[in-house]
Structures are given as C-alpha cells and as structure tokens.
Amino acid sequence: MAGRVNDVDTEKRTHEQQLIRDGVHDVAGQPGPMPPLIEEHVQHQTRTLWGDAWYRLRRNRLALVALIWIAIVALAAVTADLWVPRMFGDPLTINTQTASAERLQGPSWEHPFGTDDLGRDLFGRVVYGARVSLTVGVLATLISVLVGVALGAVSGFYGKFLDALIMRTTDIFLAFPYILFSILILAVLPPEMRGIVPVILAIGLLGWPTFARLFRSSVLSVKENDYVAAGRALGASDARLMFRHIAPNAIAPIIVYATMSIGGAILTEAALSFLGLGVQPPGVSWGQMIESSRGYLVTQPLLVAWPGLAILSTVLAFTLLGDGVRDALDVKMKD
Amino acid sequence: MLQYITKRIVQFVPVFFGVTLALFLIANYMPGADPIQMRFGERTPPPEIKAALIKQYGLDRPWYVQYGKYLVALSPVKSVNGSLQWTGPDLGTSIYTGRPVTTILAETYPHTIRLALVAIMIEIVVGIGAGVISAVKQYSIWDVLVTLSTSILVSLPVFWLGLMLQYFFGIWLKGATGGAFYLPISGASSPFFPDWVHMILPGITLASVSTAYAARIMRSQLLEVTTQDYIRTARAKGLSERGVLWRHAMKNALIPVVTFIGLDLGAMFAGAVLTETVFNWPGVGSTISRAIFQRDFPIVFGSVTAMLFAVMIINLIVDVSYAFLDPRIRYGGAGE
Amino acid sequence: MRVQTRKWLVTVLVVGLLASVAGIGGCAPKAQEPEAPAANEPVKGGTMSFYIGEPAYIDPYNCQETEGMQVTQALFDSLTNFDPADSTKVIPAAAESWEPNEDATVWTFKLNPNGKFSDGTPVTAADFVYAWNRIANPETINTATGKADPSIISYHLGFIAGFDDVAAGKAKEMSGLKAIDDLTLEVTLSQPFADFEYVVAHPSLAPVPKALVEGGVPTGSGETTVAYGEMPVGNGPFKMAEPWKHNQYIKVVRNDNYMGDAAYLDGVEFRIFKDPETAYTEFEAGNLDFTQIGEGKINDAIAKYGESDDGYTVAEGKQVLLGPELSTYYLIMNNEDEFLKNKDLRKAITLAINRQAICDTVFEGTREPADSILPPGMAGYKAGAWADSKYDMEAAKTALEAAGYPGGKGLPTLKLAFNSGGGHEKIMELVQADLKAIGINTEFESADFPVYLKQLDEGKHQLARLGWVADYPIAYNFLYALFDSKSTDNKALYKNPAVDEAIKAAEKITDSAARAEEFAKIDATIGADNPVAPLMFYKHHHVGSARIRDFKFNALYFGNFEKAWIAADGAAK
C-alpha cells in the first residue's frame, strides 16, 4: 500500500526548538544532516523526563506554594529546639507552680496561639507536633513504598502463584477498614511498646497493598513494551530488566501516590492519636493535642482549632503537591 | 452473570478466613489483657467468680478450639436434638455486658446503615453534582471552587471537621441565635429533635471526604469522557450539548463513580469509627472500637464477621450494577 | 411524645425566626432571671431527664457501675437506705427496723408490711433470700441472654455464712440466710461485721420477684413479655415504663404501688450517652436536666448556672454540684518493688506532688487535695491524717536524700502506669513534672483498661494510678480493701500484720462512734508508711437544670428522685 507521511508525533517544545535551531543554521548552505530522528527522540525523553517534570512542577503555582509550606513546616520542626523554648518557653515541660496562672491564655505576642490547659505555649506545641506528623508521614510512606514496590514487583514480574498469593493478601488488607485494623494492631500491643514507632509501622505496613497493586499494574503494562521484549531477547537478566527497564518507567505513579500518601499518613496518625493510640504524652502530636483539648471545645475552641489547622494546612500541602507531581509526571490516576 | 457472582463469592472465602483467623491469632498471641477483670473495674473479684467467667467464655481453651467453635456457631443452621434447624448465626455474648453479640449488632447496625445511607445520598447529590458542574464549566470560578474545596476536604481530619461542625452548629450558632436555632451534636435520637435532624452533622462529616472524592472522580471522568471519540461522534451527529452530556457522556463517566460510591458504601457499612466516636453515634464502628479497647473479643469477632459479610454483599451489588452499566462486562470480553 | 416533639421544634424555629426578624434577640435561658416566688411548694408532674452512660446491667443481681445503679436505685428499695441528709447514716427502707446481736454476727431485719413490687405483689423476706442467693450463685442465669452469667458483685455478700460454699458451687443457698416469716429476715455472718447495716443499703441487694425473673415481664403492650433484665420490676418509687432502649434511654415512671410517699415526678428518663462531653452539650442545649460537667467547663458552668450551697442539691441559680464524693484518687507505689519498698523514697514521692496544681488545672479547683486515703464525709476521716500527703518540695528532697538517692542519683527511671482514655494523662503529666523537679525520672506506661488491670494484678507495676469509690460510707470499705494483706485489692502490696489485726478487731465494735475512732487510728498508722500517695478527693462535677427542685445527688453518687419535682413554669430550658 501507499507509503505514509512521516507520522511520528511529538509536540515537545524544547525538541522543536532544537530542530529549528539546527535547521536554521544550515539553511543558508546545503541541507544539513538531521540528527537521526527516532534515537534523538528517545534519548531526549530519558534525559529530560525528570527535568521536564521539575520544570512543569515549578510552573504550577499551587504546587509551589505547597512545597514552600512543607519546607517551612519541616524547617520549623527540625530547628524547634533552637528557638521555640527561648522565644515562648519550653512547651514540653509543665511548671506545676505556675500552671494554674498561665493556663488557657488567649493569643498574645508572648504566646501567639495562647496557652493550653496546663499552661504550656500552644504555638510551641504545634511546632513540636509537626515533628511527629512529618516523621510519621514520611517514614510510614517510605515503609509502604518499599514493601509495596517489592511485593508488587514480585507479583507483576513473576505472576502465577506468587502473584495470586500477594493479590489475595492485598484483598484481605483492603477488605478490612484501615482505621479499625490499625486500632486493633495498636491496641493489642503491649503498653511498653506504645508510641511513635508502632504507629509508623502500623500505618506503613497497612499502606503497602495500594502501592503493590499500583506497581504491579505498572510492571504489567511496561512489561508488554517492546523495549522490554527487546531487552529480554538480548538476554538481559530478570534483575537487570527490573532495575534498568521496568522500574524507572513504573515508578512515576508510585512517586505521585507516595506524595499524597504522606498526607494520608499524617491524617491517620492524627486519627490514631485522637483515639489515644498514637503518640503518648508527654510526647506531642497534633491529633493528640486535639484529643486532649476536646473538652475545651465550648469554652476555648481555639485549643482544638490550632492543631486542626496545622494538620489541614500540612496535609493540604501534600495533596496539592501530589496533584502537581501527578500533572508534572503526566500520570493518569484515579482520584 | 451467575458465574461472575460465584467467582466473587469464591474470592470472598479466603478473605473471610484470612481476616477472622488473623483476628483470632491476634487475640490469642497478644493477650496481655484481662477482659474478664475489665468487668470488675478497679476492684478485684474473688477468683472463683473470675474462673467461672473465663470458663463460660471458653477463654481457657486453645485458640483453634475457640476458632472452631466460633465457625460452628456462625452456621445459621444447626443440629438441634438431632434434626437440622434454622437457628440463625450465634456470635456469642459480650464479655463486658454479657449481652448476645447478635442483639448488640441488631441495635447498632440500623444506626450505621441509616448514617451510611444519608452520607451516600450527600455523596451522590453533592459529589456528583459538584463534579458535573465543575467539569461542564471547566476553568470557571465554579470549577476552581469545587477543585479547591475538594482538595481541602480530602485534607481535613474527619474527627476535627466533626468537632468544628459541633462547635459552629451546636454551640456557636446556638449562642448567636439566642438558643433559637442550632443542631444536635450527639447521639442518634432525642426527644427534642426528629431523628433525621440528628443525622445532619454526622452525615455531613461522614460524607465529607467521600463527597470530595466523588466530585473529583466525577469531574475527571467527565473531562476524560468528553475527550473521547464517541463524544465527538455524538456532536457530529447533531446532538445538542445537553444531549451529548446527559445521553452520551454521563453514563460512561458514571461507571467509575458508581464503583467508587458502591465501595464507599461498603466501607461505611463497616462502621465509621471516627465520625461515630465524635458524634457519639451508636453504630457499629464505635461499638467495635470500644470493644477493641475493652478487649471484648466476642463483639470484635461478631462485628467484624457481620462487617465482612456486609461489605461482600455490597461489593457484589456494586459489581452487578457495574455490569449493568457497562455492556462490555455484561457480555464478557472487554472488546479488545 | 413524638408529635409533641416536632411541635416543639417547629415552635422554637418559628419563635426564633420571628424574634430574630423583630430584632428582639430570641429566648435565652432564663436561669439567672428571678422567678415569680409562687413555686416553692412541690408539684406533681413532669419528667426529668438524667444523663447516664450505657449501663452493663440494670438487673440488681449484677448491677455494679454507677450507670446502672442510678436506674436500679430508682426502681428498687433495699433493706436500708443512706440518709439523703447525711450519707454516713442509714435510714429504714424496705426494712422498718433491724438489730444485730452483740458481736454483730447475726442480724434480724423487720420488713415494712406495706412493701410491694410495682406490679402489686407484696415484698416478702423470701424475695430477699431469693435475690441474694441469686447473686451468690455462680450459675445464675442472665435473663437477658438466657445464659449463665455469674454476678460480679457477690462480694457484697461475702460475710454471710455459707457464701463460700455457694460461690464454689457446693451449695445452692447460703446457710446464713433465713426468712423467719414473710416480714422477718435473719442473716448470720461468718465473722463479726458491725457495718453490715450499710452493706444492705446497696441497691444491688434489693428484693426481686422470682416469678417475673424466671417467667419474664409483661411489657404492658399485648401479650409480649421481655426478659427481667431488660425491664426489671422492683419495689422502689419508680417502675420501668418500657423495656430498656439500649444505647438510647431508659424510661421510668412513678410507681403507684410504692410503700413510701409517691414521687412528685411523673418519671425519669435516663438518657444514654457514650461520653459526658456530649451529654453536657445536650444539657447546655436545654435537652437534659442533669448531667456531668466535662473537664475545662466547670468554672464556666459555675458562672452560668451558679454553685449549689451544699454541693449536693440543685436549686435554681445554684445548680452546679461540687460536693465531695466518697472516693479517693491515689498513686500506688508497689511496696514490694526493689526501689519503692524504701519507705523514704515513698515519702519523697508523696511529698513531691503538687496536689493543688492538679486540682486547679485539670479540675479547675473543683477537687480537693487528698490528705488521707479516707475521704471527708466518711466516719473515721481526720483532716491531715496522712502527714506526708502534702506538697513540700524541700521535705521531699530531704526524704529522697534519706532514701539514699540524693537528687535522684542512683535511681533508675521509674515506670508510671495508668489506663489510657480515662482522662488520666494530664494528671500523670503533672505528677511526672513534679517528680522530675526533685530528680526522679519517670516514663509513662499507659494501657487500655483491661491490659492495665492485668498488669496491676500481676504486680509488675512500680507507680500506678487508681481510684477507689466507696460502696458504702464506711472506713472498712477503704482500709480493709486497700491495705489488708489478704485483700486482692491491695495493689500496693502493703503488708502490715498489726493493721490486719486492728481492722478485724474494729469490726466487732457495734458502737459506730467508737468504731469510727478505731478506724481513724488505723488510717493514721497506715499513713505513716505511705504505701500509696493519695492525690485528691473526688468531688461532684454535676449540674442540674433550673427547673428541677429539691433534687439531691448524694456523696455516694445516688440521685434522690423520689423527692425531686419540676417547677410548673419551668420551661425545657
């Protein structure tokens, strides 16, 4: 049948600019040699996928604001010891002799958010609470990602029995309400084990099924691609295929989902602490602050409002950042 | 279709055994608790009484015997005096109150279902509505509003939203109107409000996150669907925009939304621990979480069992309706 | 009821709207406005709504917690009753009179001949025998489930001869319990116990009608009957209006067959909430007549509703009750622990705790620092009986030095255990801060209640919190249970043979004043050893609505519904 017009479609702007540059330089003289088209295209993609994504992320104003906010919160949390006690008094220690005079003060220069019912600076407590929230969010997600990606890879790559086993296990995990599962696990732990570590483990180990499924389906679809078949034909080992070919291409949805998961983990930690299963006093976490000031909802609603707003703003930042990353990496995902 | 349902039920079996077995093992290998003592509070009972109770609950038996007994009791048909009879499943009695778990479930489940239905209604009406508006008026102020508010809603701690709603509608509003107008903020009923008024705030709270997701999914699906070739075909045929939207885009876009809402309904039937806790809603979620704290394992096992079955049935209904919406599933073979 | 409800809502809405349109400002609660002076005579009518948590049981045989007890004591009269005017005294109830023998081992009770159950059947001594054996028998059937469900409060009857045999399943009936005739009950005890007249006042020791317990209770609608446990029939001033609506409410109405004065109230609705916070909000909304005040709101409530004069009785504008309860919150120190067996260390700890700060911050000054394990209002209490139960940092430091740990040196981090979810975190945070101030480091070990209880049972704890609530206003109830070496409730593992002996001897003294004096001495003896650190005495933190009158909520946590009434012009608010 008749030949077709060159039909490789691409609309990469940078690529186009380069073409024009090359072309225009040569127009005056002889038609210059064009770079080999196909290779150039692929090379370009692998070289600048992340660069492109970063470029697009930076252009997303909401995502940028979110990123900055997360950076501020993280910085404040990390450096809290250096400035919070000096500026607002140690928010983690109670002075029982002054507590009753200092308690439940409204916002002031000295205490921007006021003081809590035991006379401690609320702003400082919110800042310290960020430590727990961010730590739990990041570490729990990391655990979910590691476990999920590993099992998803095994499942997608080897299929058959292992696949069935892992997928049925995810069924079991997903059939049971997440929050109930974590309550159950945390509740039955011996009391000396309560605290931030089991919370991270519980959230992390309950979150893997989604990552496993996500990675598995990415692996399955990427596996079908020609270059994997080509790699296989060339005798590449499984591990090499996995790390060189499949993983880099299947990781984008994982990154997107992980970003959003951090927010989710922060919410879960808050919920668990609210139910009394998370961080135990004298540690501070936002959820636990809400729990312990719930009684003041009528008289001092701000006590409940501040930590809630801290959770909201931080999780919102991760949500928006996740949206931004998704758009930047151009990953199709269900909301 | 029948095959489809059978397959679903077959898939449920390992999930059921997996979850219940896991529960039994957790209950047995991480004891460290004395649920019987819980009944006596901070006062220590005479050992004979405690022994009698432990025996009565079979807590002195090995876990596999307990598990076996649980499975046998679960069977709704049992041999009574040598003949098989329909006795209904027996889920044992609560350690803490001594009441039958089935009775407790019969009291709590209606509340959970009521609240779930209200939340689902909100989700359908508000979620789908907002999603459609925001997709149809893409880039308009409405779209921005919907997108922003859904982002905020999915980032809200549910329990905090509940508390804030309690403050504004139960406490602040009451003060502001001199006590004339406010909403009840706890419980499922009171002599002062019709029952449905009690469902408003918990309903909104429970629906919040899901509504946001439903709106997001609806929006992205509708936007996705409207870029499909068959939508262009419909336009090329001369259909009006309204016709294109409602007749061609909606049904396709709704399929994933229906799935989401269905699964969500299933999840809600499992009880909304946080919402129920904040609003003191006497549903299965708060019952389970309280039972976990009290190590009242008969209630935990019973509720989880009921919950698993409820979720399975809902999922089944969702699958069937999904097939009803999408002929590619109904007639097997997804096209390509 | 329902119809009226809606009308009420609509009216409120309409009125509210009209008011706001007209700019009148709406209808605020009338609490502070002086009422017309007419209404000081009790009037009949009205239903009082009363907050409780979901009870475990309202059948007296197994009624243990305050929730169910509120209902039971409205439905039943036991042999005696605590005097509403002075809860350290008992007054006749189902029994007209009673008498112990010389060493308080045989008690004879004469029943009130007018005593009737609410269905009209007379109350006889046999009903008491039946009820009490039912409590003692570990095979007793829980009527609500139809299954064996041993009573967990049978310890009330532990002194009755033959109790041990019944509890062990060797006998069906207690040999010490005899119905001499319809109106005479004779109880023989296995050891002298002069405080027995207080024990029998407990609401769970009420008579029950055997026929209904075993055959079910007619609900009044058609032929249907329900289990006795769902709708108990008793001999008290009120009777169940309908079966228990679990997790929602329990409704009782005036019992016209009551032997005493008929109640003014038409009924009481015990409204069930999961937590007091919600109940309080409902109260503020005008939907409840009586509830607890949650933490953080007490001063606010006092400002709004006024403080009751005697701390127990609700009067208009003086609605917040802050009367002391007969219970003590204390910190156990494991007397067998490697470190805490050191008496001086215990002394240092108890001296280091700023009890006033706990009362002021966590409870807004509405609890009192404990200066003894016995609470005030109990016979035998003497202010300052435990000399070291006070905040004195310097003395604490000295004691710590004397203990061999100057400035805490040499002392490991001690475990401070408490049950989570009970609102103890803040108290423990304060304790922790105080101990740290003298150099004792502690770490929290919080657990869910059943786990916590098991830990205490196993004696693995070092420092732990507990609260002890008196069943009856007698010192024995505290001192024996908490400090006798044989008592299973002696979680401090305190062992002092002299104390054991003294308690036993005191119970032979039939003269109450002399007995109280003896117990006061025992209390001081124990206090010198600081086996525990009493932290504070509980106080009521309750509030009633402006429309209820003469409602007394006594130190033992019992509401006196039979004398309460509702002001005729009292609105729902």
Added chain:
Amino acid sequence: MAEHLLEVDDLRMHFHTRDGVVKAVDGVTYTLDAGETLGVVGESGSGKSVHALTMMGLVPMPPGRIEGGDVRFKGRSLLALPDEERRRIRGNEIAMIFQDPMTSLNPVYRVGRQLAEPLMIHKGMSKKDAWARAVELLRLVGIPHPESRVRDYPHQFSGGMRQRVMIAMALACDPDILIADEPTTALDVTIQAQIMELMQELQQRTNSAIIMITHDLGVVADMADRVLVMYAGRPVEYGSTDEVFYRPKHPYTWGLMDSIPRHDVTTKGELCPIKGQPPSLIDAPERCSFAPRCPYATTVCLESVPVLRTVGEGHLASCHRIGEEGFSRIELPCAGVGA
C-alpha cells in the same frame, strides 16, 4: 460565478493555549461541489483534521478561536449561524466519519440506538421507525444479519464492521457532504480497500460530496477529483488530482511523492521519507514553515510567508522559489532512514 455547495474562504482557526497561540488552520481556501471528492493530505498536525472539525463546529472554543475566514454551505455562512441551526446541519446535511472506529462508537449503547439517534433528532422519526431504518442502513453498508446485529453493542463488532456502522451513521440522514477523516487509518489493508469501495459506491448512489482527509496519497489518487496539500496549517498546493500528481510544484509535495513506493520509477526502489519533524505551530515565526526541513530552502524562505499563487490550470502552490530560474525538482540522495 455559480454557487458552490461548499466554499471555504481563508479559514483560520487558532488555539490559544498557555504556551502560546497555535495556528492550527491558517488560511485554507477551496470550494466543493455536489458529487465531487476532495482529498486533503498532509502530515499529522498539518491542520487537515482541524479544518474539518472547524467546519463542523466541533472544535472546543476556547481554546480554539476562529481568527478569520468563512465557510459557506449552500451560500449560508456556517460560522455565523446560531448554534442551534448549526446543530441541525451537523449529522444531517454535513456528516463526518472519524479515524478510529474502535473508539468512535459509544461503548455503552447498542449500535441501533446510536444509528437511530440522528434520525430521531433530524428527521423527527419515531423510535420504532428509526430502528427499522437503522436495520436498513446496516444492510446498506453490508453488515450481515442486520436485524440481529442492530441490537449488539459496539464491542461485539470487528474494526471494519464498526467503520461500516460509522459510515451508516453518517449516511443516515442523506447528507450533502460527507467528511471522512482518515477513515481507514486504523484498519487492516484489505478492510481499507473494502471501506473505500463502499464509500465510492455510496457516493455514486447519493451524489454527495466527500472531503477525504488522509495522509495516504494512494487513496487520494484513487478517489479524489481534486487535492489539497496542507502543511503546518496552511495549504501548500491545491489543484486537480492529475495536476498535483503529475505536475507537483511544491517541494513538500515532492517530498510526499518521494515517500510513495512508485511502480513507474525503477530507480533504486528506495523510499525517501521527509526528514525532520513538522514544526510546532506555537508562535510560528513569519517565514515559510517548511523551510527548516526543505532541502531547497534559502534565506528568502526565512523572511516571509509565501502566498498561494497560480502555477497552472486551477493549480495553486505556495513557495517563494517557484518561478525562480533553475528551481526544479532534483534527485536527492536518501539519508538512509528507512520508512
């Protein structure tokens, strides 16, 4: 001059995106008469599909915006018509067939319903009549057992059958103009021929005009009366099929020709695809848009946009160098990138 069935006059459709203005269609002009077939050829992104969608009013606006020109159908300006009237023309007087039959049918409705839809909308038929007509249409396009197939869902048809359904749907209302947008691209070679045959057969029967959008020069050579070659949103050459095929004037058309395997030229048997990429249409500079890829380009090509000028009998082309002395097609060595 006699009124043409369709007159496209300097049509310009630009997309205003965040990255800049995309001049997707930038000055397309031609006429079409009843029974005539116009072939529109060009690479992807040359604006050939967009110009058809613009006529149909199927370009979402925004981001699209008509920057000038007009489309007159039977003397009436389509672009000026109110939406409602335009809708009445769509699918009724002007119908369109799309590239991918796999996705162009709504998966959740039976084909009968989808076929009946235009009939009910435009002809006011009852549901029953419309379905009866749908069966007829299926028979017309050669679908076996149309009585039962009409109740089937799209996924139950093969690709070729679906395109037949699409054609049936387009023909339902006997349109005056049928726009076929790469109707065979997604199909097997043998099926392609069948579909083309079917279209020609139906055209003879109904005397409708066809705009055949394709990048397949073979199809154009077989079917079209006239050819429009587009590049980067602009027409580069226009004329009768014979003129354009035998006397192509534009270097781009030459390139297209070179990329066809020709049986009449025996040299080497090598294919010479056009090197490089079609340009981005975003903020295209004012120059010949083909210049960067054009082996003949000189500095003049970078200075301004060439205009269409007559180069033969009804034959137009836009190249600065046409008419220049010594400007003619030369045999270029292929760069070795196989097709």
